[in-house]
Amino acid sequence: MSNELLFDLKNIEKRFVRGRESISIFDGLNITIKKGTFVSIMGPSGSGKTTLLNMLGGVDRPTSGEILFEGQAIQNLGEGELAKWRARHVGFIFQFYNLMPMLNAEKNVELPLLLKNLSKAQRNKSVETALKLVGLSDRARHLPKELSGGQQQRVAIARAIVSDPDLLLCDEPTGDLDRTTATEILETLQLLNKEFGKTIVMVTHDPVAASFANVSLHLDKGQFIEQQSSEAVA
Amino acid sequence: MNNFTLVRKNLTRNKLRLFLNCFAIFIAFLLFGALGAIKNAFDAGVELSADDRLVTVNKINFTQPLPLAYVNKIRTLEGVKDVTWANWFGGYYQEPKNQLMTFAVDPESYFEVYDDVVVDEQELENWKKDRQGILIGERIANARGWKVGDRIPVSSNIFSKHDGSSTWDFNISGIVRPENPQTDTSYTLIHYKYFMETQIWGGDWIGWIPLTTQNPELNEEVSRAVDKMFANSPAETETSTEAQFSKAFVEQMGDIGFIIMSVVMAAFFTILLIVGNSMWQSIKERTSEIAVLKTLGFTAEKVFAMVLAESFLLAALGGILGLGGAWLSIKAITPMTQSILPALVLGHQVFISGLMFIAILGFVTGIVPAWQAMKLNTIEALSRR
Ligand SMILES: Nc1ncnc2c1ncn2[C@@H]1O[C@H](COP(=O)(O)OP(=O)(O)OP(=O)(O)O)[C@@H](O)[C@H]1O
Numbered sequence: 026m027s028n029e030l031l032f033d034l035k036n037i038e039k040r041f042v043r044g045r046e047s048i049s050i051f052d053g054l055n056i057t058i059k060k061g062t063f064v065s066i067m068g069p070s071g072s073g074k075t076t077l078l079n080m081l082g083g084v085d086r087p088t089s090g091e092i093l094f095e096g097q098a099i100q101n102l103g104e105g106e107l108a109k110w111r112a113r114h115v116g117f118i119f120q121f122y123n124l125m126p127m128l129n130a131e132k133n134v135e136l137p138l139l140l141k142n143l144s145k146a147q148r149n150k151s152v153e154t155a156l157k158l159v160g161l162s163d164r165a166r167h168l169p170k171e172l173s174g175g176q177q178q179r180v181a182i183a184r185a186i187v188s189d190p191d192l193l194l195c196d197e198p199t200g201d202l203d204r205t206t207a208t209e210i211l212e213t214l215q216l217l218n219k220e221f222g223k224t225i226v227m228v229t230h231d232p233v234a235a236s237f238a239n240v241s242l243h244l245d246k247g248q249f250i251e252q253q254s255s256e257a258v259a
Numbered sequence: 260m261n262n263f264t265l266v267r268k269n270l271t272r273n274k275l276r277l278f279l280n281c282f283a284i285f286i287a288f289l290l291f292g293a294l295g296a297i298k299n300a301f302d303a304g305v306e307l308s309a310d311d312r313l314v315t316v317n318k319i320n321f322t323q324p325l326p327l328a329y330v331n332k333i334r335t336l337e338g339v340k341d342v343t344w345a346n347w348f349g350g351y352y353q354e355p356k357n358q359l360m361t362f363a364v365d366p367e368s369y370f371e372v373y374d375d376v377v378v379d380e381q382e383l384e385n386w387k388k389d390r391q392g393i394l395i396g397e398r399i400a401n402a403r404g405w406k407v408g409d410r411i412p413v414s415s416n417i418f419s420k421h422d423g424s425s426t427w428d429f430n431i432s433g434i435v436r437p438e439n440p441q442t443d444t445s446y447t448l449i450h451y452k453y454f455m456e457t458q459i460w461g462g463d464w465i466g467w468i469p470l471t472t473q474n475p476e477l478n479e480e481v482s483r484a485v486d487k488m489f490a491n492s493p494a495e496t497e498t499s500t501e502a503q504f505s506k507a508f509v510e511q512m513g514d515i516g517f518i519i520m521s522v523v524m525a526a527f528f529t530i531l532l533i534v535g536n537s538m539w540q541s542i543k544e545r546t547s548e549i550a551v552l553k554t555l556g557f558t559a560e561k562v563f564a565m566v567l568a569e570s571f572l573l574a575a576l577g578g579i580l581g582l583g584g585a586w587l588s589i590k591a592i593t594p595m596t597q598s599i600l601p602a603l604v605l606g607h608q609v610f611i612s613g614l615m616f617i618a619i620l621g622f623v624t625g626i627v628p629a630w631q632a633m634k635l636n637t638i639e640a641l642s643r644r
């Protein structure tokens with residue numbers, strides 16, 4: 026974990042307008058995330074965890090405020106630029122894996138590489154490496170429906186890391202898995218954080234899952250309460 | 260994997276749906292291709308008629324004869340360019356079912372009037388010199404495999420010779436080739452003089468008089484002048500342009516073109532609805548996948564292009580198979596329709612308009628789903644679970 030900032034969020038406001046009603050999720054949120062941190066975010070349902078993750082990942086924008094990524098304000102980038110920025114910097118991992126059902130594991134993993142200018146050989150190499158890292162080399166040709174939930178989530182992780190992004194955003198990545206499988210997935214995330222220096226922001230409802238992170242945050246009523254900060258979580 | 264693989268995998272993910280859509284498109288384009296070719300074959304007669312060519316026939320009925328002397332009288336009229344004459348022979352080869360449309364014509368003037376076909380100069384010379392010579396249309400030469408120099412028996416189901424036989428032997432002197440491939444050449448030409456001398460009825464009557472005018476604008480005037488010249492004579496005439504002649508024939512058979520195009524358009528419109536609905540449904544089912552693609556960094560334009568590419572691919576797949584099927588069916592039935600519809604071919608005109616309709620189909624069925632996919636709100640789509 027370095028001392029350089031990956032994210033610096035300044036005075037974030039987020040309001041949703043529904044009809045005449047306007048609900049405020051965040052009202053002046055400030056938070057920084059250092060490079061190489063594994064952050065977990067917990068909090069009651071509806072507290073804005075997913076909304077925050079979406080803003081960090083450049084799929085949603087704050088109503089006002091600034092999101093600095095490595096010093097660059099991303100909230101004002103155009104749609105196209107933001108898409109490019111995501112492809113370059115962010116890997117997403119969802120609760121329900123969200124793999125393409127008609128593509129096998131290998132092709133699912135290859136998907137983000139279609140956005141890069143790589144040769145076939147380079148793409149194959151990256152896919153192979155990513156699948157090996159999540160321990161699924163032997164399932165490369167399987168379709169999602171032929172894989173267990175845990176295995177599908179591994180494919181999703183491989184897809185998230187295949188283009189070597191700095192940041193992984195995980196929304197309840199173990200929410201749909203049993204304890205043993207969940208632990209495997211969390212260990213993989215931890216490995217990616219420790220060995221490969223990926224910054225990870227993970228939303229979870231599970232305190233055990235949160236304990237794998239080295240910074241645990243609690244989100245409530247649009248504000249953060251830092252619970253623990255340690256670098257040595259087993 | 261490349262973008263095309265992704266489009267292809269999306270298209271083929273639901274095999275049953277793909278099959279049904281493809282089949283519907285296939286049928287529509289099969290109809291389009293086959294009926295289009297048939298319509299063109301009917302139109303060909305009208306379109307390819309030279310616009311400066313008139314035909315004078317007996318007013319009573321075109322099977323009634325005219326005196327040969329009319330030819331020279333017509334030649335004196337103002338505005339007339341070339342005049343020739345012809346007689347119906349009613350030929351067949353070996354058996355009456357092998358119809359061989361044969362005209363007895365004047366070798367010297369025939370090609371002055373019919374200048375949309377060509378005969379090799381040497382072959383034409385040989386034919387003019389050989390009383391028993393016959394010129395055969397390219398279409399017949401190809402269909403029967405006859406060559407210059409062959410001797411063929413041609414029978415008439417109307418006339419007979421002095422010896423009682425109704426079969427004449429002819430030497431093939433040359434081939435009549437069209438300048439435009441759709442021009443009909445499924446006929447044969449023999450010498451008028453030789454025919455008249457050898458058949459038992461004798462005389463110097465003729466069947467009809469084809470002529471050209473100096474200028475298509477004179478057509479009306481010339482045809483009126485011709486008919487006026489022979490008014491109140493024992494053989495009154497009726498002169499019309501070749502195009503009118505063919506058109507009247509086609510119109511008599513009901514407006515085939517209109518009926519055919521209505522059928523094709525109804526089929527096309529139906530598949531537009533079926534396939535459009537199916538594409539829309541299929542994209543709707545993929546909402547969360549499209550949201551994921553966008554999250555991964557696929558731009559809205561790229562998603563738009565991919566959906567549109569999918570609908571184009573579907574239209575092309577079914578459509579090209581359909582046009583191919585039409586081509587095969589037309590090929591299969593041509594031998595049977597030679598005598599009724601000699602110009603029946605799936606020409607590139609039909610093929611190209613087929614491709615155009617494929618493109619329209621792809622675009623119309625894909626544009627709405629593509630637009631929806633492009634405009635899809637990623638956040639809402641991902642939380643809709
Ligand atoms: N597109 C939207 N339009 C209107 N309101 C929204 C929209 N997205 C989220 N919200 C509201 O914002 C609040 C925060 O939603 P969010 O999904 O971020 O919560 P969460 O912390 O992720 O909850 P959970 O733990 O249930 O996933 C909720 O009250 C939700 O109803």
Ligand SMILES: [Mg+2]
Nearest residue numbers: 074075076196
């Ligand atoms: Mg959430």
